[in-house]
Amino acid sequence: MDVEQRTANTGPQDELAARLRLIQELSGLGVRALARDTGLSSSSLSRYLSGQTVPPWPAVIALCRLVKRDPRPLRPLWERSSNPLPAPPKSSRQVQPRPRNDLPRDVPDFTGRDSQLAAVLAALESHQVVALDGMAGVGKTCLAVHAAHRLAAPYPDAQLYVDLHGFTEGREPLDPDSALRMLLSALDVPSERVPQEGIEQLAACWRSELARRRAVVVLDNAADADQVRPLLPGAGPSVVVITSRKRLLGLDEVPPVSLDVLSPRESAELLARASGDPSGPEGRLAREPESAAEVLRLCGHLPLALRLAAARLRHRPGWTVGILVERLAQGASEFDTAFAMSVKQLDRAHARLFRMLGLLPGGSFDEYLAASLADVPLHGAREMLEDLVDAHLVQQPTAGRYRLHDLVHQHARAACAEQDSQAERERALGRFLDYYVHAAAAADAAMQVLSPGRSPSAGRPPAALPRFTDKNTALAWLVAEYEAMIAAFETAVAVGADVHVCELPRFLRAYFARRCGTTHLNHLFERSLAAAERLGDPLQLAEAYSDLGFARYNAGRMAEAGAAYEAAGVEVSRAGDVRSEAELAMRRGYLRWEQGSVEEPLELFGLAGMLYEQAGLPAGAAHAAASEAWAMLQLGDREQAARRAREVLGIPHADPAWPPTLTARITLGVAIAGEAPEEAAEHLHLALALAREDGHMNNEAWALNCLGVALRRMGRYEEALASHREAFALLDELFEEHWKIRFLNGYAETCRLAALPEEALRLYRQALELAPRLGYRHEEALAHEGIAIVLDGTDRAAAAEHRAAGQAVLQELSPGAR
DSSP states (O other): OOHHHHTTTSOHHHHHHHHHHHHHHHHTOOHHHHHHHHTOOHHHHHHHHHTSSOOOHHHHHHHHHHTTOOSGGGHHHHHHHHOSSOOOOOOOSOOSOOOEEOOOOOOTTOOOOHHHHHHHHHHHHHHSEEEEEOOTTSSHHHHHHHHHHHTTTTSTTEEEEEEOOTTOTTSOOOOHHHHHHHHHHHTTOOGGGSOSSOHHHHHHHHHHHHHTSOEEEEEEEEOOHHHHGGGSOOSSSOEEEEEESSOOTTOTTSOEEEOOOOOHHHHHHHHHHHHTOOSSTTSHHHHOHHHHHHHHHHTTTOHHHHHHHHHHHHHOTTOOHHHHHHHHTTSSSHHHHHHHHHHHTSOHHHHHHHHHHTTSOSSOBOHHHHHHHHTOOHHHHHHHHHHHHHTTSSEEEETTEEEOOHHHHHHHHHHHHHHSOHHHHHHHHHHHHHHHHHHHHHHHHHHOOSSOOOOOOSSOOOSOOOOOOSHHHHHHHHHHHHHHHHHHHHHHHHHTOHHHHHHTGGGGHHHIIIIIOSHHHHHHHHHHHHHHHHHTOHHHHHHHHHHHHHHHHHTTOHHHHHHHHHHHHHHHHHHTOHHHHHHHHHHHHHHHHHTTOSHHHHHHHHHHHHHHHHTTOHHHHHHHHHHHHHHHHHTTOHHHHHHHHHHHHTSOOSOTTOHHHHHHHHHHHHHTTTTOHHHHHHHHHHHHHHHHHHTOHHHHHHHHHHHHHHHHHTTOHHHHHHHHHHHHHHHHHHTOGGGGGGTHHHHHHHHHHTTOHHHHHHHHHHHHHHHHHHTOHHHHHHHHHHHHHHHTTTOHHHHHHHHHHHHHHHHHHSTTOO
16 A cells, blocks of 8 residues: 555644654564664654654654665654644755766767667666676777666666776776765765765765666776675666676676677677778778778777777778778787777877876866876867877767776876886876866865965966856866866875875865865865975965864864864964964864854954955955854844944955855844844845855755844744744754754744744753753853743743853853853
């Protein structure tokens, strides 16, 4: 019987209990075992399953996670069961992700493989996953991509491609953590929903996202079963195609499809199609059948080698097939025969660029990187790359992006080692590293999410860099180049380019904040600090410690962040750099705010603003002023907060969602809600719209809660409650429990003034539970005071105890505080 039919004639509490019993059925566990695995008491769980008691929302989340089900669809039912307030209005933000297509271009001359293609499609139909294996150059990727293009229509939500670099010369295989973050980023999953650490948590998040979509994913060039196991789908319709040079014997549940070389008939057909040879007796291949058969033999019936040989015929209309055989015969193996002959056709400039490309650590690249690597003008690099594409030596998976097949990459790398001096190779690698540091810095500057960064000092700026017209083009470039930049970072570590190791992660902060969480950022900055220690430069050390503290702070590792900032302070004093001192003051202000202090952050934000002005950095001063205005508001100084916020809004900026502007609008809206309600609502609604347009769901929740506070001050309690509830529904969707502490007291106060004392008491108590654990002492004091106010009319003794406890906390935070 359908779940909806089984629960259609029951109330919300009974319906919720029925849904939970279905979860128990899925788990296959008894009550005691289920309670043990979810961390619940068996007596409480029995009441939840019987419908006697409505479970708290975290208990529902725990039960759903145990069976790998998304709890969010149960949220409205849980709310109707547990809360008298109306459900929040639907958010106007776009819920469904934009379709993403990362698939390389499907080759126009795809030939043969009928039985193997049918086997792939059948395996996906029955198992959702299939693994293609075969020797290098046999056409695994070509078949996988062709199958994925065939499946694009029935799987419209996303078509994803990731090169796992299992056998790429000169680089380590992509680790599952990095691959999962790339895949989640490709699905536009907000960083707030991506687990910060733990491969199991990341894999569960990936499976959950796939379960909500009809997507086809190609995992190319896998090293082994362990690399791909966390990337496999769970429940839901999505499918995955894996390729590898060896059988993935550890994936017993995944059907294999092995590829051999093409049959003689298929090889002849591919050679004819790829060379553009006309069908019929007038074609060169038909006129010279013995020579044509020798071409197939010399190419070993390998699709890649056949395409390389065909490219020579296509571009040499005066050649006979016999001439092609003579050139091929100079090679040493099935692949080398075609490869060596193709390379020999290149002029000196093309051959040099081709060899330089062998120095890259694998992955895709664009014309700007090629121009920097070979130290040639951009237009020249573009023309040469197109010629190399025509020669089948370089692939063009998408417009503007290029890559080398692993075998081609291997030969280009060997040729570079043989023909170019060590000094020239080192200079080329230096240009490669210079390019990514300076390009990342340009993209970071266009993002304008954080305080303005320092210009890079590593190496020399390339002659040509991509042009970033706005933050969206910058983010798109960072997404496309992320894997290559991490490979560049690893290369810099390997060759001892310590300045590049220090600086490249610094220009990825905004990208990580928006797309990748903080686990990788912590790892990168740990290694940046080691590089800075090797350099011994006080400024590099100051910024490395400050950056590591920032990464620790974003990961919720507050004590470690404080220690890193302390060390940064020592180095900043040695370096005497005003910009670094300003940035450190801002970061310390954020940290002290999270730790529950109020007055100290205000002082630190003011100091940061003064230092930014002294350094001639008005954008940094605007960030500091906006934070200062918000701190004033929290201290109850609404008039000063409003004045400071208006000053920030008076600073012209092209991006209406610029963080200082967003902070200032929210601050001003709350500050003037009582005196100028119409203007306040206008600022807050605009801030909410900008946060939604920017896709930053935490900022959306912040704007919604502040709108609730402002509406409460206007006496519009029902609207205020609806705004708070929509914000908390968002936080539940993000699984961001720790963010709630920032808003619980304000939400509770709205409930209290809206004559909902029980609801207010529940929220205050939730704040009192979270605040000490998270270190939010000021919120702890506010929760005590709120409970005291609610209990004043019913339990004066308890009210007095809470009031005294709140005052004690305030005295700890700031002696002499009211």
